[in-house]
Amino acid sequence: MAQLQKRKPARMELSPRVAQPPPRTTPSGGPAKRRTASPFGGMNRTKAPARLEPVKRPEAEARRPSYGKDKTKPKEKREGFHALKMQRALAPIGYGHRSAVKSKIQSLDSFEQFPLLDLIKESIASQAFPGLEDVVPTPVQRLALPALLGSDRKDCRAKSPSVSSQMEQFLLAAETGSGKTLAYLLPVIDAIKRAEIPEANEEAQEKARKKVAEELRKNEGDVFGLEPPPVSEPHPTAGRPRAIILVPTAELVDQVASLAKAFSHTVKFRAAPISAAYTGKVIRNRLFSPGGIDMLISTPHLLASIAESEPNVLSRVSYLVIDEADSLLDRSFSPLTSAIIDKSTPSLRQLIMCSATIPRSLDSYLRKRFPDIKRLVTPNLHAIPRRVQLGVVEVEKDPYRGNKDLACAETIWTIGKSAEEHGVSEDGSAKEKSDTKHIIVFVNEREKAAEVAQYLASKGIDAEALSRDTASLRQSPTLAAFTGTAHESNAASSATSAASVADRTLVERFRGERSRIQRCLSLLIWDHGVSTRLP
Numbered sequence: 001m002a003q004l005q006k007r008k009p010a011r012m013e014l015s016p017r018v019a020q021p022p023p024r025t026t027p028s029g030g031p032a033k034r035r036t037a038s039p040f041g042g043m044n045r046t047k048a049p050a051r052l053e054p055v056k057r058p059e060a061e062a063r064r065p066s067y068g069k070d071k072t073k074p075k076e077k078r079e080g081f082h083a084l085k086m087q088r089a090l091a092p093i094g095y096g097h098r099s100a101v102k103s104k105i106q107s108l109d110s111f112e113q114f115p116l117l118d119l120i121k122e123s124i125a126s127q128a129f130p131g132l133e134d135v136v137p138t139p140v141q142r143l144a145l146p147a148l149l150g151s152d153r154k155d156c157r158a159k160s161p162s163v164s165s166q167m168e169q170f171l172l173a174a175e176t177g178s179g180k181t182l183a184y185l186l187p188v189i190d191a192i193k194r195a196e197i198p199e200a201n202e203e204a205q206e207k208a209r210k211k212v213a214e215e216l217r218k219n220e221g222d223v224f225g226l227e228p229p230p231v232s233e234p235h236p237t238a239g240r241p242r243a244i245i246l247v248p249t250a251e252l253v254d255q256v257a258s259l260a261k262a263f264s265h266t267v268k269f270r271a272a273p274i275s276a277a278y279t280g281k282v283i284r285n286r287l288f289s290p291g292g293i294d295m296l297i298s299t300p301h302l303l304a305s306i307a308e309s310e311p312n313v314l315s316r317v318s319y320l321v322i323d324e325a326d327s328l329l330d331r332s333f334s335p336l337t338s339a340i341i342d343k344s345t346p347s348l349r350q351l352i353m354c355s356a357t358i359p360r361s362l363d364s365y366l367r368k369r370f371p372d373i374k375r376l377v378t379p380n381l382h383a384i385p386r387r388v389q390l391g392v393v394e395v396e397k398d399p400y401r402g403n404k405d406l407a408c409a410e411t412i413w414t415i416g417k418s419a420e421e422h423g424v425s426e427d428g429s430a431k432e433k434s435d436t437k438h439i440i441v442f443v444n445e446r447e448k449a450a451e452v453a454q455y456l457a458s459k460g461i462d463a464e465a466l467s468r469d470t471a472s473l474r475q476s477p478t479l480a481a482f483t484g485t486a487h488e489s490n491a492a493s494s495a496t497s498a499a500s501v502a503d504r505t506l507v508e509r510f511r512g513e514r515s516r517i518q519r520c521l522s523l524l525i526w527d528h529g530v531s532t533r534l535p
């Protein structure tokens with residue numbers, strides 16, 4: 001019993017001060033500190049402790065993107081994946097926009113649906129697509145034609161005070177080879193033809209006025225009765241085109257001009273290509289042709305230098321097209337292109353920019369300089385098709401150690417091997433149709449194409465280099481492999497000038513691509529063998 005009493009647990013005993021408040025003073029006489037470390041330490045306070053008070057910072061600092069970030073931490077080093085880097089350099093395009101555009105353009109499946117002049121509509125098939133049947137407009141044409149022709153005009157009026165209130169601004173952004181040239185050319189030709197009617201009336205009125213004045217002078221009696229010698233006045237449009245198309249290279253000048261010229265034969269207007277590829281005399285004759293000029297196709301360098309000595313060349317331009325705007329508004333071209341835009345602005349009715357991509361740099365330039373620009377962006381722009389696999393080969397690391405050619409050869413072998421494996425069925429027998437891979441390798445210099453092709457050949461890959469120096473007869477069989485005709489038809493026969501229309505279209509596409517990425521060379525490889533060609 002005594003033992004039991006002894007073992008009475010201490011926790012059962014209450015403190016003698018249990019009902020008393022905590023002491024307000026320490027034994028030394030100062031105010032007692034609260035024990036904040038206990039679970040109940042912060043209770044019943046009426047004021048937040050100073051360390052929890054929000055710190056007020058200047059507004060400007062709060063707006064900075066770095067606000068709230070720990071500046072002492074070293075910056076995260078991002079992986080330098082090229083494909084992703086490329087994707088990051090492009091302006092994002094929302095899914096909502098893509099689907100809205102898709103449904104908007106779905107029903108526009110014939111050129112007949114656009115409000116073009118009849119003569120132009122009738123010329124489309126024969127001049128733009130000779131030999132092709134049932135051609136329907138591409139997405140960018142369905143999107144651009146109604147906008148540029150003004151049939152959906154209500155929301156594209158300029159609001160910016162920096163530009164003429166009459167001027168409409170458009171950005172046509174669509175994948176490479178999607179038919180942008182025709183998308184801007186048709187409305188420009190249409191505008192040229194429509195403007196001819198009031199101009200012809202004005203001209204006739206002016207002539208009549210002069211004739212009446214002459215008659216009056218005669219009737220009043222000229223003392224000597226002498227008539228002034230006939231003076232051949234220059235055509236009012238000589239040296240003053242109504243439409244100007246700017247492209248980055250002389251090759252593109254010719255490419256665009258050949259389409260414009262084709263239309264000019266039936267629609268009847270005057271188109272003139274000028275570039276450094278022509279002599280000064282040819283340029284002068286074309287620009288100042290006594291018959292006048294409606295459409296000028298040029299590079300910014302040449303036009304800017306002409307405009308310095310002949311400012312009138314830009315005084316009447318109503319339609320200015322900046323093709324390949326991503327190049328023409330980049331750092332190297334931008335000063336020239338911007339100067340041309342500025343000088344043309346007073347008379348401009350439409351400024352049309354075209355691009356196969358919208359890099360962020362172009363995006364911010366347009367937001368700043370042309371905030372009211374109407375963006376006509378196709379649903380698939382910047383979209384990587386789901387079937388496309390992106391891969392990165394780190395050439396600096398083992399086993400390549402900086403040897404890009406070796407990395408290229410091995411990548412080709414890997415693709416070829418997977419094609420072989422693909423071509424074997426589960427029971428081990430070869431499948432009827434082997435899974436042929438067509439591979440294109442782009443390099444950045446003409447000479448490099450030949451070099452890479454040679455290297456690949458030394459590694460047992462039958463490659464052929466394509467460049468603009470490649471004879472056109474040799475281009476067709478290679479390109480045919482990409483249209484699927486190479487295996488059905490004799491490659492040699494399609495190498496003749498009777499190349500199929502599909503071949504020609506493809507050649508044109510590669511031509512456009514080459515110019516766009518500045519004379520880059522392509523290397524086409526098929527059947528684990530290779531044929532390299534660059535149109």
Ligand SMILES: Nc1ncnc2c1ncn2[C@@H]1O[C@H](COP(=O)(O)OP(=O)(O)OP(=O)(O)O)[C@@H](O)[C@H]1O
Pocket residue numbers: 128135136137138141174175176177178179180181182355356504505508509512513516
């Ligand atoms: N509606 C169409 N149907 C079939 N082919 C077309 C159509 N419109 C254009 N093409 C053809 O597509 C090819 C590429 O057209 P175009 O050169 O205009 O493309 P692009 O978008 O300007 O390309 P890039 O961005 O490379 O300059 C040309 O051969 C052209 O004849």
